[in-house]
Amino acid sequence: MGFGFILAQPFAQHALLAAALVAVAGGLISPFVVTREMAFAVHGTAELAFTGAAAGLLIADNPVVGALVGSLVVAALIATLGARPRERDSAIGAILAFGMGIGILLLGFYQGFATAATNILFGNIFGVSGSQLLILLALGLIVAVVMGIWYRPLLFASIDPETAEARGVPVGRLGLLFLLVLALTVTGAAQVVGTLLVLSLAITPGAAAQRLTASPLVVAGLSIIFAIVAADGGLLVSFEITTVKASVFITSISFAIYILARATGPALRGRRRHDEAP
Amino acid sequence: MTSPGGAEVALRAATLRYGHHLIWENLNLDVAPGERLAVLGPNGAGKTTLLKVLLGLIPLTAGTVTIDGRPPTRGSPQIGYVAQQRVFDPDLPIRGRDLVQLGVDGHRRGLPWAHSRQADAAIEAVGASSYATVPVGLLSGGQQQRLRIAQALAGGPRLLLCDEPLLSLDPASQQSVTALLDGYRRAHGTTIVIVTHEITPVAEIIDRVLYVAAGRWAAGSPDTVMTTETLSALYGSHIDVIRVHDRIAVVGDGDGPHHPPGGSHQGHGHDDGGHDHGGDPGHPASGGHR
Numbered sequence: 001m002g003f004g005f006i007l008a009q010p011f012a013q014h015a016l017l018a019a020a021l022v023a024v025a026g027g028l029i030s031p032f033v034v035t036r037e038m039a040f041a042v043h044g045t046a047e048l049a050f051t052g053a054a055a056g057l058l059i060a061d062n063p064v065v066g067a068l069v070g071s072l073v074v075a076a077l078i079a080t081l082g083a084r085p086r087e088r089d090s091a092i093g094a095i096l097a098f099g100m101g102i103g104i105l106l107l108g109f110y111q112g113f114a115t116a117a118t119n120i121l122f123g124n125i126f127g128v129s130g131s132q133l134l135i136l137l138a139l140g141l142i143v144a145v146v147m148g149i150w151y152r153p154l155l156f157a158s159i160d161p162e163t164a165e166a167r168g169v170p171v172g173r174l175g176l177l178f179l180l181v182l183a184l185t186v187t188g189a190a191q192v193v194g195t196l197l198v199l200s201l202a203i204t205p206g207a208a209a210q211r212l213t214a215s216p217l218v219v220a221g222l223s224i225i226f227a228i229v230a231a232d233g234g235l236l237v238s239f240e241i242t243t244v245k246a247s248v249f250i251t252s253i254s255f256a257i258y259i260l261a262r263a264t265g266p267a268l269r270g271r272r273r274h275d276e277a278p
Numbered sequence: 279m280t281s282p283g284g285a286e287v288a289l290r291a292a293t294l295r296y297g298h299h300l301i302w303e304n305l306n307l308d309v310a311p312g313e314r315l316a317v318l319g320p321n322g323a324g325k326t327t328l329l330k331v332l333l334g335l336i337p338l339t340a341g342t343v344t345i346d347g348r349p350p351t352r353g354s355p356q357i358g359y360v361a362q363q364r365v366f367d368p369d370l371p372i373r374g375r376d377l378v379q380l381g382v383d384g385h386r387r388g389l390p391w392a393h394s395r396q397a398d399a400a401i402e403a404v405g406a407s408s409y410a411t412v413p414v415g416l417l418s419g420g421q422q423q424r425l426r427i428a429q430a431l432a433g434g435p436r437l438l439l440c441d442e443p444l445l446s447l448d449p450a451s452q453q454s455v456t457a458l459l460d461g462y463r464r465a466h467g468t469t470i471v472i473v474t475h476e477i478t479p480v481a482e483i484i485d486r487v488l489y490v491a492a493g494r495w496a497a498g499s500p501d502t503v504m505t506t507e508t509l510s511a512l513y514g515s516h517i518d519v520i521r522v523h524d525r526i527a528v529v530g531d532g533d534g535p536h537h538p539p540g541g542s543h544q545g546h547g548h549d550d551g552g553h554d555h556g557g558d559p560g561h562p563a564s565g566g567h568r
Contacts, residue, residue, distance in 0.1 A: 031371055034369070035370065035371065148389065149387050149388070150387060151388065151389045151390065152380075152383065152384060152387065152389060152390045153384060153385055153386070153387065155372075155380070155384070155390055156380045156384035156385070159366075159370060159372055159377070159380070160361070160377075160380070162361040162362075163360075163361045163380075163381075163426075163429070163430075164380075164384060164385070165335065166330075166333045166335065166352075166353070166357075166359040166361065167353050167359070167380075167381070167384060167385045168352050168353015168354075168385045169384065169385045209371075210369050210370075211369070213371070214370070214371050214372055214373045214376075214412075214413030214414075214415075215371070215373060215376070216371055216372055216376055216390050217389065217390060217391065219371040220389075269413060270412065270413065270416055
């Protein structure tokens, strides 16, 4: 089976499109995940998306909707349980562990446990149906529109919440909105790379971009590009090497970009403290 | 930048309580347009809280506050705010220009495309042009503080509120920041309220002092407020105010901001909205002890 032949297949095109949509969402939110120090919140949301997906699979044979409900619930829980970062992380840890347990219990009732678990945890983009693709499209659009509208005040609130508050930015409400967007992105990313590997699309691209530049817009642009390169690049490689799951390549490419950015960043972005000019 | 002149601030019988904790009570204060007021007092005395009242972020328990005759509104473009400094992380994806620009339009929706002339003028005014495109996290404390002041000035405020603007700066940077604030006021007539632990570095550029402690307050010229009698009466215990050359030292106020004396204001530690808990500012002893 040749590469061109695979590319011509609808399932491959669907997968590439779905991955690109998810990558745009991930690339948009990941700089904020880094700045707001919410890596653990992303991970926690993803783990609970697993529980939701398991429930969705069992009840309605629809893991995407299940994951969506799961991550929205956890976003609401994070918002109510943990306002301060330290409090937030311990709350997430507590919810995450319990939720994963429930997820495993639910999957135990499902026939074909092992395959289903692997697909949810490590992604199965080729299993995405037409209707699920529409859901991913909608998720990606919502994330892009919300971020497009509130990018600037969210940046202000993330970088300097005190001053932003004084300038009239609704810091608390934007925090909730961001949690919501994060939940949608996690749901989408979970379909592509799996709930365990969501961080590779929701944090790594932004972390890499921030190493290279401090311009907020360029960071956003690079982050989106890195996410797309990783997601679609990983898929393309998996068309060639079909014995290995696509998420392996996606996470590897994402990590390679990060390492490269760390290595070249100091030269591009500068690292030395500038001398005081009184 | 335009010269919009200074705002007039009036507090009438202003009282603030958190639950049963009295922060300050019956505070009457008029700040004239263009006047420069220093707000002094131990930690937890409600200095930052007073700024937040002026910003419209915290309502008074009783009494009234007006700015130019109207109650303060949150996000008013009339007010510039330099929040207590927190060090920017080196990885923060923002440059000086972006930071200052947020002072112009950071509250508006959209993408951070624009760089306005207002922001450039503010950067110019604080002398930060040479490092305005460097990531802020890579700059020194003094440079970061200049940019924060530029951010506060970029909107062309009539009232500038500064919370510990000199904290963690070396003496040379302190002097350059006070000179900058004073120069701006001379040019634009802006009313300035500076919250500080230490009067000495700002003594040159202020007109009046508001000293808050133990729920009580005193206001007036530095010479009338910063006396052994006035401060002892405020704290309700003996305080020595010592003048050595141009330095004013307050001795007996608990040896620093974290140790208020005699338990006379226990429970008042809430008032600074958590700022003072984020990091020890290195015990800048009130008034300086040397």
